[in-house]
Amino acid sequence: MALRTLAAQWRALAAGAAAPRRAAAAALATAAASAPSVLDVAVDVTVIDGAGRRHALRGVAGQPLVDLLAAHLDALGEGAVAASPEGRGAAEAHVKLPNELLAAHPRSADDAALLREVAEEGEVDAHSRCASRVVLGPALSGATIALAPNRPWRTL
Numbered sequence: 001m002a003l004r005t006l007a008a009q010w011r012a013l014a015a016g017a018a019a020p021r022r023a024a025a026a027a028l029a030t031a032a033a034s035a036p037s038v039l040d041v042a043v044d045v046t047v048i049d050g051a052g053r054r055h056a057l058r059g060v061a062g063q064p065l066v067d068l069l070a071a072h073l074d075a076l077g078e079g080a081v082a083a084s085p086e087g088r089g090a091a092e093a094h095v096k097l098p099n100e101l102l103a104a105h106p107r108s109a110d111d112a113a114l115l116r117e118v119a120e121e122g123e124v125d126a127h128s129r130c131a132s133r134v135v136l137g138p139a140l141s142g143a144t145i146a147l148a149p150n151r152p153w154r155t156l
Helices: 003-034 067-073 108-118
Strands: 043-049 053-058 094-096 126-129 145-149
Touching: 043 067, 053 067, 108 126
Parallel strands: 043 145
Antiparallel strands: 043 053, 094 126, 094 145
16 A cells, blocks of 8 residues: 555656656757757858869858858869959959849949959959859858959969
């Protein structure tokens, strides 16, 4: 009889202790669902170099495209990024965006002047953009961007 009473008390204690554990697990799941993950801010782009090779690069939302390119010069080649006429130590690159991204990244008069300085003669067209003016974000995730030739004497 005493054993049955002890077993009943044990079950009652176990049932009472399980409720706070379930509540804590639910609170943890809610907090985990609302916290941003690394993949929420990661932006994956494919860059095609001058030789036609594709390079899958991962950057961070808010990062200028030129910084992502400069971080991968070992794979893209040293001619991918040029010295910017805007100042010492600044980098620039001439890239070509696909049609679906042109409206999201309009080219200003300042960009056109900068492209004339950085890009090779005859290479600037409607798809040309300055990589320093293209900021990584959700709209660029999964995009394919082509590197265009920079003036060779201005590459980093």
